[in-house]
């Protein structure tokens with residue numbers, strides 16, 4: 001089982017680690033700075049360096065069980081099992097993923113309909129909603145999203161038991177993605193605190209600390225994906 005450093009501190013950009021195995025999907029360390037592809041958020045990229053070598057990490061995937069596998073650039077030498085390595089993150093891309101990811105939480109606040117799918121990208125991200133009619137005023141939705149971002153709400157987390165989650169099924173907004181369960185506890189991500197709380201939902205991804213870090217966003221196309229589904233695309237302005 002790989003320790004998930006990105007979950008302890010999403011802002012960590014470098015960390016040491018030790019090679020546990022060379023799995024089919026990639027190199028497994030005892031702890032990972034890199035987020036594995038999942039929940040609509042892409043796997044991280046970066047580089048491992050060690051005494052006498054280096055390896056580019058071109059993607060990060062979930063491995064066996066709770067392992068995290070670092071996909072090497074083709075042709076790169078792998079650090080031998082047992083080697084102490086330094087992990088460095090492609091922080092520019094990750095920070096955009098964190099801004100986008102947090103923006104999608106807020107989009108689900110502005111459009112309070114069931115989410116049927118989603119994908120985060122550094123340039124463009126999207127959420128699909130169970131929405132039959134096109135939005136009446138797209139600009140008003142974009143303005144509302146930017147106003148929420150500008151409120152500079154705190155993003156925090158809280159862990160609850162599987163039982164508590166089962167007792168509160170309303171917490172799960174995404175119909176296509178079941179929250180990570182099974183370990184006995186589930187991580188909830190909360191935006192805003194106290195009377196200012198606007199969102200609380202199970203999520204294992206990486207987020208910014210305050211909504212103002214997202215910066216302004218603009219809407220792209222709203223696409224009709226099926227009779228019951230509409231896709232909202234968003235872009236970061238800078």
Ligand SMILES: [Zn+2]
Pocket residue numbers: 101102105189203204205206207
């Ligand atoms: Zn999230």
